[in-house]
Amino acid sequence: MLKGMNNVVGQGNDKKKMEFPWETIMQKQNISALQLFYIIFGFELGTTMIIGIGAEAKQDAWLVILISMLTGMILMGVYTQLSVYYPDDTLVQMIPKIIGKYLSYPLIIIYILHFIYSAARACRDFGVLIVSTILVDTPLVVIIGSFMVLMMYCLRGGLETFGRMGEVILPIYILATVVVWFLIFSTGQFNIKNLTPVLGYGLKPILKEVFPVTINFPFGEAFIIMMFFPFLNNRKNVRKVGMAVILITGLLLTANIVITLSVLGPGIYKKDLFPLLTATRLVSIADFLERFDALIILMMVVGVFFKIGGWAFGAAVAISQLLKINDMKSVLLALGTIITPLSLLIASNFTRHLELGLEYFVPYFHVPLQIIFPIILLFIAFIRKKLNLDNYSD
Template identity: 60%
Template structure:
């Protein structure tokens, strides 16, 4: 399974698009209003520390995925329940990304289409792509990522033409002090989306040049974080802090305000294109991580059939996990992100690194 390889540039594209994913459409830090860009900055700082932990573990155990290094660090029997939790995390997170895509599509361009049709079609696309292996996924991302970035830059340029664009909407900066922003940023801003980069540990063994592990991980996180910061500044400047804190699809709302010479309007298609591509990066990486983890846990020789099995789970799971989109968001940000992800993306990796470090000292 590790005979397939991807280049450092392809993994950089995958992870950068993965970090942007759904976060760039939904808007981060809505609870801190005009200080959202600082909220993201604090999250990025914590995410870089976590990425240092992830890459150090990969350096300690070169050629191993997260699932393969767990038994070597904490033992076979203790590792099984934790591996199962990571498979659950990757699978459920992929279903959440698909649910967010489906919600956007049916509220904009396909109002009368059942959401299961939208999500099911997207899952079939992911299965078709990922069954070709990590190399085909990497090559496709290499083509798609420049289109994604071009669309984002074009939207930003268009937002500058909006009459309501005003950088003063970002003031007062830290009006209530830095403490409230820090409290709300930890652990939510770290866990989503930066801590989710733990899925990169499922890609490291497929990297052609493993000397670039840290460079690829850190650079993708930094670029993704900076783009999210700029994006939040642009959105708050256009719609204002109050609307930013309440709107479900903030970038879509801001883009709908664009009108060039009262002639060029309705650039919603660009936002929808970005959401489709962003979920392709995010759900694709989670899907791949879950399939590889499942194959390695049960010692399967290939994971092509695993994609089919996971696909039949992800599609219905995206719908049954919440009765409405509002409930979906509330459960995610109030319970799933701070507690479940906090345990798997912060507590467990740091504990693993400490144990791996002690093992290295003892072995010497």
């Protein structure tokens, strides 16, 4: 009889291990608060530093970033509160606990597709910049494919490896940014009057840029942090890390736009695809030291590395948890083979690529997935907690 009971207990323990393998995985792949900050900070900057965001607001583009940063902090409050309610769960794990098992499946699949497509868009941004600047005769597929091989190799090393790379690379990124700003500031074309008149066209152009575009790109994209929170070795730092990412990203982008606008003016800033790169090319020290745009390429590579890495890791974790796969390496390999061709197929040219993002992807995917659904999930989770209805069983 005791033997039979031991068998039952053993089977129960084995079943529990099979049902919840990700608890063990998360315990093995812990990252510090600083590492998580660097990962999401690099993810948020991504291509944003290079692309001229808020351009339709002209000389008030910097105000677009500040207002979007404030709304982004509200959204981060939503994301972090969900993680406080469900500290051991990623976004994919908490959705069934909030809205039920069967309603959650379609939503989780949509989120996975969102992660994959966003990674493909970041690849396309990176490939176009490299082709148009330093490797003009290299096929786009070679550049993106080579970068994805490097990306997948890093992610297969685990989240700790990704976090350590953030600790090493991001300080260099910040240093390169400060050097670029100093060089641009030293040019004779720097004119702070290019930022005047402040609010010269009123609030309407600013608010149109804030919503739906800038509040979602880049600040709303920080919702990917919910796929990383359970790996944090100290969950008490969840809100501190999230808010610090939004605040420092917003201030850095604001300073970047102020400097770029002061050199180029709102007219060129609006028309140029990569205004920071154009501003850097104006730098010339004693007609001898020039071509500092290599620093911009370095910044782009670093930013896209964390942008694609964040989306790809989120997709790999989501797929693994949905399909109950314990080893993500095969999932990452599959994602690498999907993202590369998808980045080439999403648009016939870069102009169309940007149009698809602004006219369709942001309003119809970013807004519901990054703003509406998280707020609804938080509202339902709040009610469940108040009514003590959060006991979930499969």
